Amino acid sequence: MFMSQDGLCSIGELAQSAGVTVKTVRFYSDRGLLPEACRSAGGHRRYGPEAPDRLRLIRSLRALGLPVPDVRRVLDEEAAGERALEDAVAGQLREVASGLKALRWREAGLRLVQECPPGERAERLRLVGAVTAAPSTDVLVRFWRAWLPARMPGGATERFLEVAVPRPPDEPAPAQVLAFARLCALVSAPCTGAVRPQPEVHGVAGARGAAVLYEGLAEAYELAAVALRRNRAPQPGEALDCFVAAYASAYGTRDSAAFRRRLAGQLGSDPRLDRYWELVAEVATPPGGRPEPTAGVAHDWLLAALTAPAVQGSRAG
Incomplete structure (x- = not known):
């Protein structure tokens, strides 16, 4: 395509053929992306016939x-x-997805402030301002790692975190942004009797017993969630038996009517994290959507089934 006798072109000719500036060609050459074929007697760059295609490819990739x-x-x-x-494009797609998520969270946060009554704007600005545009769950993970029994096996801890820490939605509504911000503020607040104290079973069961407990509870919560999705009232059955068995295993005892009565009393007086689970449900549920049962909701359903008079005596003492 070049008219010179040696088939080479100058930096200006190459820039003109590709529709870019000489400065752009020089930038790519200096970084080794666009090798020059040689230099003229006057020290000017000369490029071979493959250079225009290579330059167009560089521009496309950039x-x-x-x-x-x-x-x-x-x-x-x-x-x-x-x-x-393939690797580079996949990496860029991940970056774009992350950027889009951050923009959607920023947009929802702006709408949250725009649409609220003037008297509530200061509080909402404070809450939303504490949450990054690309929301992180690190503060929630730290809360649970401090709340769970010390030296609890890592695998059991990770499985519990998958249940307890909500995944921020990619396309949140303003209400979901507010719920997530409130959730982060809740676990970041100074230690209070309503949030931080640990249940008695942590001290009784020890680290390994607690691991057995939480793995059993995860199974019980899944079974209870099935009943909740079917709008079933709290009742005896597989979910409740699994729930009680988890505590019995942690305590090193057997399921019995006496144990169920004792367990019901203990769970009724244990510290509650109700507000945490309420906010988790709000984060996970889009406007107009049906809330998915959280671990907190499943726990309440199972506790209600446990405390029913008929259930208390359903096991031989």
């Missing part, structure tokens, strides 16, 4: 948002036989 190091890996792919392009 237009997709790929940083210079990723572009270099893609350009070297032909010789190395690597999947640099």
Whole structure:
């Protein structure tokens, strides 16, 4: 395409053929993305006939948002036989998705402030301002790690965190942003009798017993969630038996009517995290959607089933 006798072109000719500035060509050359074929007697850069196609490819990759190091890996792919392009594009897609989520949270936060009564704006600004645009659950994870029994096995802790820590929605409504902000504020507040104290079973069962307890509770909560989705009233059955068995295993005892009475009394007086679970439900439920049963709701359903008079005597003493 070049008219020079040696088939090479100057930096100006290359820039003109690609519709870019000389400064752009020089930038890519200096970073090793666009090698020059040689230098003229006067020290000017000369480029070979493959340069325009390479420059267009560079521009396309940059237009997709790929940083210079990723572009270099893609350009070297032909010789190395690597999947640099696929990896680079996948990485950019992850970044774009993260950016879009941050923008949606920012938009919902702005609408939350815009749509609230003037008297509530100061509080909402304070709450929303404490939550990053790309919301992090780190503060919730830290709360539960401090609340759970010390030296509880890591696997059991991680499984419980999957249940207890809500995943922020990718496209939140303003009400969900407010609920998440309130949730973070709740667990970040100074230690209070309503939030921080641990249940008695933590001290009685010990770390390994607590691991057995929480794994059993996770199964019981799943069974109770099935009943809740079917709008069933609290009642005896597999879910309740699993719930009681989890506590019995943690205490190293057996299920009996006496144990159920004692357990009902203990759970009734244990510290409650009701507000936490209420906010979790609000975060997880879009406007107009049906709330999914949280672990807190399942626990309340099971406790109600346990405290029913007929249940208290359903096991031989």
